[in-house]
Amino acid sequence: MYHPNEQSQLDLRLFRIWHKAGIAVQNNVRKDMESYGINQEQFMILELLYSKGPHKVQKISEKFSIPSGSITYVIDKLEKKSYVKREPSATDRRGWNVTLTDEGHAFFDTIFPKHAEVISRQLSFIGNEEKEQLIVLLKAIGLGAEALSEKGE
Numbered sequence: 001m002y003h004p005n006e007q008s009q010l011d012l013r014l015f016r017i018w019h020k021a022g023i024a025v026q027n028n029v030r031k032d033m034e035s036y037g038i039n040q041e042q043f044m045i046l047e048l049l050y051s052k053g054p055h056k057v058q059k060i061s062e063k064f065s066i067p068s069g070s071i072t073y074v075i076d077k078l079e080k081k082s083y084v085k086r087e088p089s090a091t092d093r094r095g096w097n098v099t100l101t102d103e104g105h106a107f108f109d110t111i112f113p114k115h116a117e118v119i120s121r122q123l124s125f126i127g128n129e130e131k132e133q134l135i136v137l138l139k140a141i142g143l144g145a146e147a148l149s150e151k152g153e
Helices: 006-034 040-052 057-063 068-080 102-122 128-151
Strands: 084-088 096-100
Touching: 006 040, 006 102, 040 057, 040 068, 040 084, 040 096, 040 102, 057 068, 057 096, 068 084, 096 102
Parallel strands: none
Antiparallel strands: 084 096
16 A cells, blocks of 8 residues: 655645646636637637637647647537638638637627636635746646656656
8 A cells, every 4th residue: 555755645635636726716717618608619719819819720729739620610610600710821722710700809808808707706715926926836837747748757
């Protein structure tokens, strides 16, 4: 039977608490997204297009790790809702850019402030100084984990 040392016990406790907190926040944020009649993938794509402008279908697929067959389906659903449109790429004959329609922009103008407020409520249990510390700490953990992954650990 495994008997963790003090360091392992602390690390395991931190991981469990971090994991449970992440799930609770994610579930609440996901429910908010779905309350607007869109799923999480659709919301992420709309947010990308809203904040960064048109993107190639393949770049969206890569950015969100959505397989090529699935990205077509997600974009088709957004097109049917008249939130996005596909336009031929000026630089790639085979490629398509996805852009927000006027309706999609108006929709996101309406829902995004509400969504940002939901996120703020999820994080309202700690102060701004603690949030700044948490940003630094989580960034360090994420970068460290990426480095381990690149080493194959």
